Amino acid sequence: MYRKDSEGWLKHADFIVLDLLCLQISFILAYVLSGYGWNPYHIMLYRNMSIFLELADLLVIFCYDTMKGVLKKGYYRDFVVTLKHSIMVGGLAILYLFLLQQGGDYSRLALFLTILLYTGITYLVRELRKKSLKKQMQNGGERSLLIITSGEVARRVVDNMKENNYARFRIAGVSVIDEDWIGRKVEDIPVVANEETTPKYVCKEWIDEVLIVISDDIPYPTELIRKLSETGVTIHLNLTKVTNIPGKKQFVEKVGVYTVLTTSINYASAFQLALKRMMDIAGGLVGCILTGLIFLVVGPMIYIASPGPIFFSQERVGKNGRKFKIYKFRSMYMDAEERKAELMDENKLGDGKMFKMDFDPRVIGNKVLPDGTHKTGIGDFIRRTSLDEFPQFFNVLKGDMSIVGTRPPLISETNLYELHHRVRLAIKPGITGMWQVSGRSDITDFEEVVRLDKEYISNWNIGLDIKILLKTVLVVFKRDGSM
16 A cells, blocks of 8 residues: 655655754743743743744745755755744744734843744754755665666666655666666666566565656556556556556656656555554554563463473565564464475465464364364464464564554465465555454455455555454454454
């Protein structure tokens, strides 16, 4: 799922918040330096002024558009803009005192120092923030971008994206579709695929988005776009060459210097994703506390039944191919992975893309008795009650997972994926999800799992997450299979 960047003033919300904080710090320091004490807020006039200054700052930002092009401004230009901004805020503060006829009661020195300190502090903070963003850009942004282009314009496209990235993307590689350039580099960015191998590359590697910019005389790669859309990856099409993809969300935006038509299975605003992350953090903190309490009870039981680590970690595939380690309470014997191959014939899902058995002998305490009956133990208990999942709340706090999402597959499983299976990776993986509350143990068709995951991603909103969480609680208390 695509995170649609904020537009207008919200695009630089971080700079605006920092600006407001700098103004308030300057207000307090000015009061202290003027010799009036440490707390300007105990006097009503100063308390009201602190509020007015914040409002005046926002008014100047919106009317004067101070933040426009903030990332592109040089040191001198940014200082001039900051100085003008500070003078206007100071002018509004003087007008405020004049209209209230309280200018004689407010310290002129404190007001002068507020504006002076604000100019210096906010300028310094802005430059430090810009430096931090540029460092992020050099180290690679939080989203991975594959550039699909043609040989004639490859160098120009890569140059444009590197110069206008602003810490948004980590450029994962280049795919040249009209020539065989695999193994070469374009401005230090490796050419990793061609038109034929690009869909498979997207399935195997961490790729969040693709940008398609090709020469005007090259036919548009409609079949390649169709295959990429199956994978669920977000596609940016240069508007000089556009096409409509049925069943996908499309909108126009800027990527670097290019105006593109962006196509994605779904998208969410920065506010929606921030709200989801806040829910994850709150739930993650509660979950981690519960994990600690559960550890005190089940930890010794696991160790007695099967000496070894209490916790189990395993590399999984997360959103758009990111690799991470998932944590669980260990519910299987130490040699479970080695024994998996010999049990593949009993896999209810059959094709290796997922693994599930009715009675798994690798689970701690599971035994087949001489009379053919099954005996279970602590491993089966924590799986049926989903207690083994609780350490994943650490993954949620780290940001690798969400509370609600799609289940993260093994690398070996994703190696068997067809293009349309990759759509499961278009969102951050979760502890619970759509298919887990839709008859978890009863679903044995992997295509049905993919369908439910795709339905969740296509229709995602906060309300749907809450609905799934409530259903999860009911399912767990009914002990309707394992998570």
